[in-house]
Amino acid sequence: MERTTIDLWVGIFAAAGLAAMMGLAMKVGNLTTSGIGETYAVTAAFENIGGLKARAPVKSAGVVVGRVDGIQFDTKTYEAIVTIKIDKRYEFPKDTFASIYTSGLLGEQYVGLDAGGDSVPLKNNDKIAHTQDAVVLEKMISQFLYNKASETGDTKSGDKKQVGEK
């Protein structure tokens, strides 16, 4: 085989490999949507974060504006401190609400930001004051059962009264 032909084919081979890597990174992975821009960090305290994990998305109005960076436990207040990194392009007012939602019915959990009306924006290392915890399924079910139980109890006592009044 001619030397130059071999070189050509190896060059094509290497270029194809590089192109495939680029393709994977751009089209398949999330390189374009994460980590590229600059971010600023903000913390929020929750009583219960449910199943929130690091690198979960942070959305506002359904659009991804940042990522959950880290989750710590505060031993003094017994709360979960969640650090989120928000893209520098987006500013949020100081009285923004941070809540933990679930995508779909049983999907993964993410942090939702509802903007408030304050004119002062959140800055790096600020703390979000208003938070809403995750909805824990077990608590919901026990609540539902409790409500159901008290409902039937009311109707029973209602019937009793009617009987009594007769």
Next chain:
Amino acid sequence: MLKRLTKLLQGIGSRMLERIWRLGAAARFFFYTMVYSGESLRRPQLVVREVYFTGVMSLIIILVSAFFVGMVLALQGYNTLQKYGSSDAIGVLVALSLVRELGPVVTALLFAGRAGTAITAEIGLMKATEQLSAMEMMAVSPIARVVAPRFWAGVISMPILATLFSMTGILGGYMVAVPLIGVDDGAFWSQMQANVDFKEDIVNGFIKSCVFGVACTLIALFEGYDAPPTAEGVSRATTRTVVISSLAVLGLDFVLTSFMLSP
């Protein structure tokens, strides 16, 4: 009875010792390959030539296999996912399976079968026809001239082949999922992008393929270099290359995956 038992144990013991001895010889061989790699750096033309023979020549089998694997993944995946109404996740399924596991592992197995056996046979034959001896007598180290360039060529080719495998497999999956089955085009790609992480999945897959490249190439080179210089010896060596490479790849895959998936 006791005699037979002791003989059996002796057999097992000596076979174990031979395997351990071989492992040591292979480790020394790896060390020498590293030490003599200077020539490969000074004359990249040698490495380029070997990349052609190991990498470029394997392209056809890799790409065709990748295409089929991707298509099968899409078919099987759709079959199961649509029972849970999650057929939109088919893009994620195909992409993650390929990038994390099938890309590196299947490429390594195919590489061992095609390029690995070629390397073993070539070096074994060079040994049998005294070409390596001739090189030694001409004061040229066969390890520097013959072994090291092939080693680096294999290490370079494997990740490239694995990446091409993953990409082609995803395209194959796309071909089946979107035009054929009718999954939504946008859902296919957007779900994939949302769930495939560059650092966790793609880079880890790349690291795996590099490790497999080192293992498969080293095994192929050692088996060829160590083969008895007869026709039977060389043919046995090529079989050993495939068997040992496959086992090594699957074993390393487990080790690497457990490292990568644990937080």
Next chain:
Amino acid sequence: MTDNIVEIDNLSFGYKGRLLHKGINMSFPRGKVIAIMGGSGSGKTTLLRLIGGQLKPNHGQVRVDGEVVHNLDRSGLYRMRRKMGMLFQFGALFTDLSVFDNVAFPMREHTDLPESMIRDLVMMKLNAVGLRGAHSLMPTELSGGMSRRVALARAVALDPALIMYDEPFGGLDPISMGVIVNLIRSLNDALGATSIVVTHDVHETFSFVDYVYFVSEGVVVAEGTPEQLSKSDMPFVHQFVHGEADGPVPFHYPAPDYKREMLRGHDA
């Protein structure tokens, strides 16, 4: 500078308890063509490997140009090998390189000569063996005799002081054999080198070598000029030179008594 380019001093060598050589003494003076002859398996080729430093002796010494071979370190060994050229039994040409590249190999590896000079040198060497026109062929396209000649050109590529031939006449037709004989002698004299030929071809070898060593059972059993040896009446030499079927080297592999073995079949 000694008169002998190679000296083998009381050499003993063997594997796994079986000694191949038991106290060999040989000396190879400069400028001569010397043959080492013996039966198959008598360790002739191993002697060449010991001289070249591929094997280490158990006892004794091999000295090349005054230096003890097995005491040399890697760089010393490689330095010594550049003074040697070796022709392997079936040529051992590199099958992935053309004839030209095969002969150019030692030049490209060990010298910094420009490609134009290398081209001229390669053509000169190929011309000396009569294969200048075949320079673009691949080794698989060559006949046995031709590949042997190319290997010879490669062995003398760097004008070595010592050339070793491992069974150069094996499997050649009479014409090719004559060609090789001619080449060995003329190259040796032209280069002022020393040639060691390992062979068991008596008739051809006696016609052109200066001195012969006979090796059997691990020792040198006879040595001398071809004229002296062809007149010798030592049993081994006589059997070898005249190609007798039976003599000191027995015809029969050791076996029990013939009559008893055949009759045993009947009785059983």
